[in-house]
Amino acid sequence: MFELPIFPLNTVLFPGMPVRLHIFEQRYREMFEHVLGTNRTFGINLIRKGQEALGPLPEPYETGCTARISGVERLDDGTFNATVIGDERFRILRLGAGQSYMTAFVESAPLQAHHTLEMVRGVRRLRPRLVRYLAMLARYVNEDEEGGTDLDIDLTGLQLPEDPMMLLYLAAALLQIPSIEKQPLLEADTAALLLQKVQQLYRRELALLPPLAEVSEEQARVSAWVN
Numbered sequence: 001m002f003e004l005p006i007f008p009l010n011t012v013l014f015p016g017m018p019v020r021l022h023i024f025e026q027r028y029r030e031m032f033e034h035v036l037g038t039n040r041t042f043g044i045n046l047i048r049k050g051q052e053a054l055g056p057l058p059e060p061y062e063t064g065c066t067a068r069i070s071g072v073e074r075l076d077d078g079t080f081n082a083t084v085i086g087d088e089r090f091r092i093l094r095l096g097a098g099q100s101y102m103t104a105f106v107e108s109a110p111l112q113a114h115h116t117l118e119m120v121r122g123v124r125r126l127r128p129r130l131v132r133y134l135a136m137l138a139r140y141v142n143e144d145e146e147g148g149t150d151l152d153i154d155l156t157g158l159q160l161p162e163d164p165m166m167l168l169y170l171a172a173a174l175l176q177i178p179s180i181e182k183q184p185l186l187e188a189d190t191a192a193l194l195l196q197k198v199q200q201l202y203r204r205e206l207a208l209l210p211p212l213a214e215v216s217e218e219q220a221r222v223s224a225w226v227n
Contacts, residue, residue, distance in 0.1 A: 001093060004066070005031045005042040006102040008058045012182040013044040013065040013086045014169040015111070023080040025053050031101040032080055041066040041087055043106065046183050057102050062092045063109065063187045086169075089186065113165050113191040122195045123164040129202045130160065130171045136209050137176065165191065171198050175205065 007028060013019055023032050035042050043064045050058025067084035074080060089109040096103035161167050172185045172194070181201070188194035 001105050001107050003096055003103055004106050005035060006060060006104050007042055007044050008047045008060045008102060009044055010047055010052050010179055012046050012179050012186050013067060014173050014186060015065060015086045015088055016166050016169050017086045017173040018083055021082045021084060023082065027100040029078060041068045043090060046179055061183055063089060065089055065186065111191060112189060115164060119191055119195065120164055123167055126171055126199060127160065127167065129206060133202060133206060168195060168198060175201055
């Protein structure tokens with residue numbers, strides 16, 4: 001068990017995956033200064049209840065991912081822009097106290113990742129689904145003249161990793177679904193279970209995307225009004 005600064009966000013961070021942060025709130029600027037000064041990692045947890053900023057400390061989900069800083073930009077107003085990389089999973093045992101920002105006593109929860117032949121074959125079957133999914137997303141974004149489709153991750157120059165676990169985590173991170181649907185992926189304790197959940201979501205999303213692309217903006221507004 002060890003104590004860890006916690007940054008609760010409306011985002012799920014996966015091991016090996018990058019995320020860009022803008023740290024503007026005073027309590028998390030203090031946390032970030034502490035992390036930079038001690039060369040430590042901090043935890044990112046999805047918010048279960050509460051607000052991301054400018055309010056009481058929210059309630060986080062127990063399973064999160066440690067983050068290490070890979071790049072930081074100090075701005076003139078005292079805020080930070082930073083890129084962090086997910087490191088390893090952990091679980092919160094109990095929340096700490098005594099700081100303006102959230103801390104927690106946690107335990108490491110490494111994924112049981114066994115590179116079995118079945119696992120490697122399963123990830124190999126996932127790869128073409130991921131390529132097809134990314135091609136659909138790229139097409140929809142390009143067809144939107146006003147750039148109205150928001151992607152969580154920039155696909156420019158993206159190269160798929162050869163390592164099965166990194167490909168699996170990348171596939172989980174790239175899914176354009178609500179964070180609450182990504183949290184069970186982070187909570188999966190074995191690589192086989194994670195693969196099963198990711199495959200199910202890709203089958204669902206690949207079935208849903210083409211029909212959605214054929215719905216005009218006017219049709220979507222009318223449908224929303226009727227419902």
